[in-house]
Amino acid sequence: MTHARRAAKFLLDEARTDWHDASLWHVRSKRDGSISGIPEWESLRQLGSDIKDNVLSNLDAYLEEFEERATANGVIVHWATDAEEHNRIVHGILQHHGVDRIVKSKSMLTEECGLNDYLETQGVEVVDTDLGERIIQLRSEPPSHIVMPAIHLKKEEIGALFHEKLGTEPGASDPQYLTEAARQHLREKFLAARAAITGVNFAIAETGGIVVCTNEGNADMGVHLAPVQIHCMGIEKIIPRAEHLGVFTRLLARSATGQPVTIYTSHHHRPKPGGEMHVVIVDNGRTTQLGREDFRNSLKCIRCGACMNTCPIYRRSGGHSYDYTIPGPIGSILSPGIDLKKHGDLAFASTLCGSCSDVCPVKIDIHEQLYKWRQIVSAEGHLGAAKRLPLLGAGTVLRHDTLYNFVGQAARTALRLAPRAAVYHRFNAWGESRELPEIPRESFKQWYARTQNPPA
């Protein structure tokens, strides 16, 4: 199924679509309000982008430096070329300690690797502790947004879910009440867990430490109570020096939710007394993306989600319509590189309006990459006939001046005279959800010749 088909399903409920659209636009507006307090915002974005350029050009050296410092700090560093190796490493650590229940805070990498499913088949109970993540875990769903995983759900649905799974009052849907119920439920899990897993926002080469940002405090509750802490990171999470955290912490939360900073910015450098600290460094396709000149910039992403909140397509199609771990514009430039046949259509889930690139805190040229992926999808023969044939026709027309003039004139006449059913029918996929503008009587060329003549 294509993104367009899944989006069409989402759009069947118009009121809900409007609600989803407005919720995300609200977050985008908060972001705008929050950056207006930083006069140097644009130069800060440039700085973030430039630091990440340096990181990508020196990634091997920074990773080695990180491992060396981390190891000296008493941290155990692991390397995984792909998702499967990552999952085996994590399971191996748990097995070594005889751990059969863990708590986990939000990590898009472990979602990407399918860690939860893997561990559960190995008999390990995994409890996601971010409230949004726990909600979707209890619903056996993937997240629909990277920062707000349950943004697609209404409080009444969450109330019904908690009633069924956590025994809350039937019909209760007050967010305060539901959050309190989750707090009590998860506190028990925190106190019982023998190992905790988190993602990584930033890994610092200079110090060998990692930084995890949350608002709820769930990552810290897990990590500091469990004897074994495991942090999973993609290779691109590295930054050179501690001082660069100043740049990225200023960019991240403002772009993500409009907060001036996340409530908790936690810096982990050494295992707790008597504990163990592991860092798993994962490639899983990232070095391939690094080798693609046109697309390597996508690895600068700091996972703020701003491109989703602003995207007119994402807001009106929902995160699940992308059918990929990272939805929205950034996911649409990351996923075709993983599986072009499966995810190539995501390059078309955009109006190419460029709003994603405008809000990106590290200035990734997202909409330009979407455009480039479209060309690759087409060149590799993955375009559906509904797109391929009209484009083929348009290509011919646009290449020939006389033909262009003729077809333009013919279309203007035909479209004015044709009954509606002749234009909007089942063979016109474009017209399924779009209306043509009012048909003008003359072309721009004709108008120009008429009004601007005689030329100076």
Added chain:
Amino acid sequence: MSSKTTILQQIRDAKPAPRRLPNLPPDPSPDPAGWEEAFREVLAASKATFVAPQNLLDYVKGSGARTIVSTVAGIDGTLDLLAIDDPLQLAGVDLAVLPARLGVAENGAMWVSEAEAVHRVLPFITQHLLLVLERKDLVGTMHEAYRRIDIAATGFGVFIAGPSKTADIEQSLVIGAHGPRSLVVCLR
């Protein structure tokens, strides 16, 4: 070939030509006049509250907290942190009173390391948190903050910018997600 070798080799084959690491801009000219006001405003927006230094003792006494731990000189707790060896024993703490090493005017973040917290989980597991910050330890931005602290000096350190919160249910702000239900700041 080990996975490490494979990954590093693939990076070397794929990476772009060297790009210079940019210099960070200098700190804004030191004009701390507006810092305290900015600090108070942004923390209030994050639902933190303030207590005046002269009221600190009375506040702690009158808080109604049964189990209190403190690493601030002059404030006595009901539980001796040094006598605790398992962090699980902190599950019943009602109020933790800790010094913060540094405060950031632009976002209200305060640095608390394990040197101040003794147990890393304490600032998170306590039901309520009170941080005491010296006025002289305010800085303007995160850039200055990271220049002033050594993040690797202790095994763990955290910037705290409010009580724990979530907006995961319909974007409704709820204070008291997994960590403290309130944050009180004493600026002295």
